[in-house]
Amino acid sequence: xxxxxxxxxxxxxxxxxxxxxxxxxxxxxxxxxxxxxxxxxxxxxxxxxxxxxxxxxxxxxxxxxxxxxxxxxxxxxxxxxxxxxxxxxxxxxxxxxxxxxxxxxxxxxxxxxxxxxxxxxxxxxxxxxxxx
Numbered sequence: 758x759x760x761x762x763x764x765x766x767x768x769x770x771x772x773x774x775x776x777x778x779x780x781x782x783x784x785x786x787x788x789x790x791x792x793x794x795x796x797x798x799x800x801x802x803x804x805x806x807x808x809x810x811x812x813x814x815x816x817x818x819x820x821x822x823x824x825x826x827x828x829x830x831x832x833x834x835x836x837x838x839x840x841x842x843x844x845x846x847x848x849x850x851x852x853x854x855x856x857x858x859x860x861x862x863x864x865x866x867x868x869x870x871x872x873x874x875x876x877x878x879x880x881x882x883x884x885x886x887x888x889x
Contacts, residue, residue: 782824783833784871786815786878788845790885794821797849800880801862802869805840808862812836816848825878836871836878843867843880853885 788795796819801811813834815823825834844865847853858864859882869878 780826780830781833783813783815783827784825784836784876784878786823786825786880787821788817788823788880788882789821790882793884794819795853795882795885796821797847797851798823798853799846799848800825800878801844801846802834802836802878803842803844803862805842805868808842808865811844811862812841836876838872838876839870841869841871843869843878845882847885852888854888855883855885 786800788798788800794817796817798817798821800815800817800823802813802825803809803811811828813825813827815825817823825836826832827834842862842865844862844867845853845855845859858866867880867882869880871878
């Protein structure tokens, strides 16, 4: 998990703000590697023009699907049409590792375009290394 944002999520859950299931869904998406859905991946989304702070995040389920939420689980994040940067982090018991640039908002190769006709995020990423 992105070390800077982990306390934000932990504080939201610990303070009774709710769980992910209690927050209405935002922009949906899916993460796959070589066609295989990836579970337990944190997906952070940033404006393309400014990658200083994420707009929000989603955590993939067993089918690689996620829905974006605002940081701190304050509500849904529905992306406007436009271009965005994406970073990834491992969120589960198995540690998924990608090259360092996949977790750096300034260097990430992951870019998405959201349109009114297709407001869904589809990420095809390299297979991560798994650390047990």
